[in-house]
Amino acid sequence: MEDHGQAFLLQDGFFLLGTALIFVLLFRRLGLGATLGYLLAGAILGPSALGLIGDPESKIGIAELGITLLLFVVGLELAPRRLWRMRHEIFGLGLLQVALCGLAVSAVIYFFTPFTLQAALALGLPLGLSSTAQVLPMLQSAGRLNSPFGERAFAILLFQDLSIIPLITIIAAMNRNPALPEGPPGWQLAVMTLLAIAGLIAAGRFVIRPLFRLIGNLGEREMFVFAALFTVIASAALMQALGLSTALGAFIAGVMLADSPYRHELEADVEPFRSILLGLFFMAVGMMLDLSAIAEHPLFVVSMALTLIAVKAAIIFGLALAFRMPWRGALALGLLLSQGGEFGFVLFAQASQAMLVQSEAASLFGAIVTLSMVTTPFLMMATRRIRETPQGKAQEREGPRADGSSAIVVGYGRFGQTVAQMLNAAEIAVTLIDTDIAMIDAARNFGAQVWFGDGTRLDMLRQAGGSDAQVIAFCIDKDQLDEAFLREVQSTFPQARIYARVYDRRSLLRLKSAPVTFMVREVLGSAVTLARSALDGLGLSIEDIDKAEATYRRLDKERLSLQHEAGDIRAAHDRIITSPMRNDRDGESDQGTE
Secondary structure (H helix, E strand, C coil), rough: HHHHHHHHHHHHHHHHHHHHHHHHHHHCCHHHHHHHHHHHHHHHHHHCCCCCCCCCCHHHHHHHHHHHHHHHHHHHHCCCHHHHHHHHHHHHHHHHHHHHHHHHHHHHHHHHHHCCCHHHHHHHHHHCCHHHHHHHHHHHCCCCCCCCCHHHHHHHHHHHHHCHHHHHHHHHHCCCCCCCCCCCCCCHHHHHHHHHHHHHHHHHHHHHHHHHHHHHHHHHHHHHHHHHHHHHHHHHHHHCCCCCCHHHHHHHHHHHHCCCCCHHHHHHHHHHHHHHHHHHHHHHHHHHCCCHHHHHHHHHHHHHHHHHHHHHHHHHHHHHHHCCCCHHHHHHHHHHHHHCHHHHHHHHHHHCCCCCCCCHHHHHHHHHHHHHHHHHHHHHHHHHHCCCCCCCCCCHCCCCCCCCCCCEEEEEHHHHHHHHHHHHHHHHCCCCCECCCHHHHHHCCCCECCCCCCCCCCHHHHHCCCCCCCCEEEEECCCCCCCHHHHHHHHCCCCCCEEEECCHHHHHHHHCCCCEEEECCCCCCCCHHHHHHHHHHHCCCCCHHHHHHHHHHHHHHHHHHHHHHHHCCCCCHHHCCCCCCEEEEEEEECCCCC
């Protein structure tokens, strides 16, 4: 019997991992994201299709730990003071979104379907929630989780997680099943939630932090993994024992460790488990998709999913505008949160147990939630051009203007900030230009005036005072510069010296004939500095360190020159230092590579 069970476990693992690998790689390649790949893989493996994997309910119970780990990682990114700063969005925007979307969808179900008022509320209120497991990874992969837009989205999702408690209470209050034990009243759940949160805060400060300090002193690397998983599971188990949201417990635990010195270590330890379990969760959701229910009522499922998306997107769009978001950001927020969420499956099951809806209806609305989740990547792709801010017109920001500055710095990221500060330190006035709205707003908080504008346009440089500037420094990332543009800049502003940050050696060679005073690969200087420090730590003299740097720079320069002449990145590979060098009597070096 044990061998039989192990065989089934290995077989399930083979199908789950193999199918996920194929579909996620395919959908990533198509630019549709991993979530859709997991959902489709699960639907194909599930009982409604090939039936290679059975009992998806048991698997989703395990996979929900992925959501718990996700909220723990998000909590690690939010120090308590930052969370306090977001309180108005959480309890203002979040509360309004949950209430208005839930009631609006309930009204649609009540007036346009044969469901009773109680059934409409039991189905509609959960549909007002969005998918934390889908939205947060999308924000993380786009690098927008810590942006003002990402914070608004997360504030809504966090309040949705908090709202699970009152939604459970509402469904329990409408219970029609006399055999179902009556749960605790709502006020008792609220008190239990506050006490549980307080207990987690105390445990984080007086138990978990000393535990990590002890592990750090012992130098037991693998124990960090054990302790991290223990922290997540213990906090989730406490909440589950009280009938509360397990994800909320993990989130609170993460917040309590957000300003600790172990934050980055914890993130690295938990991330692999989070990714695997979250993928398994979406596959389980796909396996639970009742294709027969869709086949029997295709028009209802599709029309209800589209109605859900339209109603939620419209309401969130209006709320975001009321909270002074620009209309493009408001539209993006509405579309991003327009789907149903994973907690809908839990609440539909509870409504079925309470005899508010039949199990067939719960399965049907589960299919509606899944279908709405599938549409989100397509909606974000289809509306990208509408949501993106046109150059020079974003949020009605004032563009750069000529103010007598001697230098223009295009790009105020981590590279441009250093360049600008050094120029200012030398009493050189600088005009700063960038297109990143979030960065511009953040820079203002630190006293820097950054103008909105695309510095790769001649008219924008002219508006910024390019005709008088002595220096124009392009500090933008990636490969946004080309030789033709730089020649136009030199021709239009002949008095200015042009400096450029390039991505790598290929970029440097591509701009080899551009009229640029100086170009630098973006990591070259910092890499040389780190290497010098490492050599110093090994006890080498300053003379030997200088000689090593000079040798590297000489060979690198020779290699660039030969690559330039040959027009081939593979040329002069013998100039790459691949093994320890030895010096001959004449001071020349033998690289030992040829």
